[in-house]
Amino acid sequence: MAKRLIPTLNRVLVEKIVPPSKTTAGILLPEKSSKLNSGKVVAVGPGLHDKNGNTIPVSVKEGDTVLLPEYGGTQVKLGEKEFHLFRDEDILGTLHD
Amino acid sequence: MAKRLIPTLNRVLVEKIVPPSKTTAGILLPEKSSKLNSGKVVAVGPGLHDKNGNTIPVSVKEGDTVLLPEYGGTQVKLGEKEFHLFRDEDILGTLHD
Amino acid sequence: MAKRLIPTLNRVLVEKIVPPSKTTAGILLPEKSSKLNSGKVVAVGPGLHDKNGNTIPVSVKEGDTVLLPEYGGTQVKLGEKEFHLFRDEDILGTLHD
Amino acid sequence: MAKRLIPTLNRVLVEKIVPPSKTTAGILLPEKSSKLNSGKVVAVGPGLHDKNGNTIPVSVKEGDTVLLPEYGGTQVKLGEKEFHLFRDEDILGTLHD
Amino acid sequence: MAKRLIPTLNRVLVEKIVPPSKTTAGILLPEKSSKLNSGKVVAVGPGLHDKNGNTIPVSVKEGDTVLLPEYGGTQVKLGEKEFHLFRDEDILGTLHD
Amino acid sequence: MAKRLIPTLNRVLVEKIVPPSKTTAGILLPEKSSKLNSGKVVAVGPGLHDKNGNTIPVSVKEGDTVLLPEYGGTQVKLGEKEFHLFRDEDILGTLHD
Amino acid sequence: MAKRLIPTLNRVLVEKIVPPSKTTAGILLPEKSSKLNSGKVVAVGPGLHDKNGNTIPVSVKEGDTVLLPEYGGTQVKLGEKEFHLFRDEDILGTLHD
Numbered sequence: 001m002a003k004r005l006i007p008t009l010n011r012v013l014v015e016k017i018v019p020p021s022k023t024t025a026g027i028l029l030p031e032k033s034s035k036l037n038s039g040k041v042v043a044v045g046p047g048l049h050d051k052n053g054n055t056i057p058v059s060v061k062e063g064d065t066v067l068l069p070e071y072g073g074t075q076v077k078l079g080e081k082e083f084h085l086f087r088d089e090d091i092l093g094t095l096h097d
Numbered sequence: 098m099a100k101r102l103i104p105t106l107n108r109v110l111v112e113k114i115v116p117p118s119k120t121t122a123g124i125l126l127p128e129k130s131s132k133l134n135s136g137k138v139v140a141v142g143p144g145l146h147d148k149n150g151n152t153i154p155v156s157v158k159e160g161d162t163v164l165l166p167e168y169g170g171t172q173v174k175l176g177e178k179e180f181h182l183f184r185d186e187d188i189l190g191t192l193h194d
Numbered sequence: 195m196a197k198r199l200i201p202t203l204n205r206v207l208v209e210k211i212v213p214p215s216k217t218t219a220g221i222l223l224p225e226k227s228s229k230l231n232s233g234k235v236v237a238v239g240p241g242l243h244d245k246n247g248n249t250i251p252v253s254v255k256e257g258d259t260v261l262l263p264e265y266g267g268t269q270v271k272l273g274e275k276e277f278h279l280f281r282d283e284d285i286l287g288t289l290h291d
Numbered sequence: 292m293a294k295r296l297i298p299t300l301n302r303v304l305v306e307k308i309v310p311p312s313k314t315t316a317g318i319l320l321p322e323k324s325s326k327l328n329s330g331k332v333v334a335v336g337p338g339l340h341d342k343n344g345n346t347i348p349v350s351v352k353e354g355d356t357v358l359l360p361e362y363g364g365t366q367v368k369l370g371e372k373e374f375h376l377f378r379d380e381d382i383l384g385t386l387h388d
Numbered sequence: 389m390a391k392r393l394i395p396t397l398n399r400v401l402v403e404k405i406v407p408p409s410k411t412t413a414g415i416l417l418p419e420k421s422s423k424l425n426s427g428k429v430v431a432v433g434p435g436l437h438d439k440n441g442n443t444i445p446v447s448v449k450e451g452d453t454v455l456l457p458e459y460g461g462t463q464v465k466l467g468e469k470e471f472h473l474f475r476d477e478d479i480l481g482t483l484h485d
Numbered sequence: 486m487a488k489r490l491i492p493t494l495n496r497v498l499v500e501k502i503v504p505p506s507k508t509t510a511g512i513l514l515p516e517k518s519s520k521l522n523s524g525k526v527v528a529v530g531p532g533l534h535d536k537n538g539n540t541i542p543v544s545v546k547e548g549d550t551v552l553l554p555e556y557g558g559t560q561v562k563l564g565e566k567e568f569h570l571f572r573d574e575d576i577l578g579t580l581h582d
Numbered sequence: 583m584a585k586r587l588i589p590t591l592n593r594v595l596v597e598k599i600v601p602p603s604k605t606t607a608g609i610l611l612p613e614k615s616s617k618l619n620s621g622k623v624v625a626v627g628p629g630l631h632d633k634n635g636n637t638i639p640v641s642v643k644e645g646d647t648v649l650l651p652e653y654g655g656t657q658v659k660l661g662e663k664e665f666h667l668f669r670d671e672d673i674l675g676t677l678h679d
Contacts, residue, residue: 535634
């Protein structure tokens with residue numbers, strides 16, 4: 001059973017971050033409190049070719065925390081873990097503290 | 098909880114300016130008085146690659162006051178603050194006194 | 195309150211010319227007499243990048259009187275004045291006596 | 292009142308030729324006899340930029356008699372005269388005796 | 389009355405070949421017998437500009453017998469003769485004995 | 486009556502291979518047994534121009550046995566023979582024993 | 583009867599991997615357990631031409647185990663074996679243990 005996926009072209013493999021429903025002190029967070037649709041980059045493809053054959057590298061890298069669009073992404077199950085594949089241009093930005 | 102977002106590609110992060118409903122002297126402004134859909138640029142992406150691999154920088158910069166289109170933009174909540182993500186080509190212009 | 199707008203990319207800011215309903219001698223002009231949809235260019239953007247990163251300047255300039263398409267244009271109110279934003283390629287031509 | 296229009300980009304200003312309903316000898320021409328949709332070129336724009344920023348001149352010139360497509364063209368009234376604006380690529384060809 | 393048309397860009401002027409309904413010996417050909425939609429090239433345009441401003445000549449020439457698509461083509465009457473205008477890329481091929 | 490067609494641009498003229506309904510020993514083949522939609526390349530066009538005016542040759546050649554898509558292709562009757570015209574990019578591959 | 587297919591352009595010939603319904607020890611796997619839509623690359627085309635006529639090689643190679651999209655692919659039967667043809671850009675990634 002395959003455990004690792006190397007994305008092709010400019011695809012990005014992301015493991016979604018499930019926002020905590022309680023604070024660290026155990027207090028239930030209100031349902032509507034800010035739920036960022038974010039995830040951790042697990043693997044990136046080599047990038048796309050531009051019209052002149054140069055390769056345009058993917059704009060995010062392994063380990064980045066990224067903001068994901070509300071829709072889209074292809075679900076991929078590797079073993080028991082669930083991941084999502086996005087195209088580089090659909091990743092909205094990188095998140096930082 | 099992430100507090101900062103660096104947009105990807107040619108995306109622009111904007112904090113909308115809520116037009117005052119009263120004048121500085123406290124007089125209620127008529128509902129229909131000119132309501133510019135504007136905002137402050139908070140962060141910009143590195144820009145897009147053109148066909149030859151050159152990067153085309155975003156045409157507005159952090160701190161600019163910009164005129165926004167009536168529709169579009171992706172809502173992003175970072176902590177308690179609300180922002181909107183636009184593509185560079187959707188920003189209509191920069192506003193000046 | 196912002197009073198000046200510098201358009202982005204190849205956008206053109208135009209102040210529409212309202213055709214006179216009477217002749218200079220005060221005679222009412224027939225409703226259907228030629229009503230050119232025209233305006234004065236107030237400001238232009240820096241232009242668009244072509245595929246090789248060169249900037250293609252806007253084809254009209256501040257002060258030009260231009261023929262506008264029947265439809266399109268984004269309405270923009272700056273203070274009490276009303277303007278319209280067009281893309282360079284939508285301006286039909288420059289008008290001359 | 293503007294009397295002259297210089298088209299922008301690759302637009303072509305044409306004055307349509309109204310085919311005679313009678314022969315020079317005054318004989319009524321049958322309704323269906325060949326009615327070429329043609330016109331005289333009055334003014335042409337500077338042309339379009341190609342991807343490398345070169346300007347591609349318009350393929351017809353002032354004074355040419357041209358064959359027009361059945362549909363399309365923007366009507367423009369300058370003073371009492373009626374003209375039509377076409378894009379260069381919509382002009383079908385030049386007519387010669 | 390114009391008698392000659394020089395097509396613009398990559399347009400091709402064709403005079404359709406009407407397939408004989410009888411053999412040379414006068415025998416009626418069955419209705420369904422092979423009816424090639426073909427024609428004679430009468431005039432060709434100078435060709436299209438590619439992205440770098442080079443002109444790509446039309447791929448057929450005056451005098452060629454060409455295979456035409458089942459649909460498309462703009463009808464043009466010059467004097468009493470009927471022609472059809474096609475774009476170069478719509479001509480299917482050249483016919484030879 | 487034209488007997489030969491030289492395709493234009495990147496078109497490919499193919500004579501479809503009708504799969505045998507019986508084995509060489511005369512045994513009826515089951516209706517559903519593998520029916521490859523294939524054909525013999527009879528003639529190819531000179532190829533398409535790319536953006537820089539270079540000609541990209543067609544990827545198959547006369548005599549190749551090719552796998553055809555399930556749909557598409559323009560039927561062409563030359564004399565009593567039936568052929569089909571495909572665009573190069575629609576040919577799925579070349580078949581070999 | 584053709585037994586081998588060499589794909590054209592950037593097409594990829596894949597033999598789908600049918601996931602085992604039982605573990606090696608013979609225990610029935612739950613229907614919903616992770617079913618990766620994957621396959622083995624059997625043959626690849628020469629690649630596509632970019633705008634400058636350079637050939638962009640296919641991003642996967644013979645022998646790779648690849649992750650396939652849920653939909654798409656053209657079914658091809660060669661002899662008794664079933665294969666699927668995909669375009670290079672539709673292959674999601676390469677799978678590794």
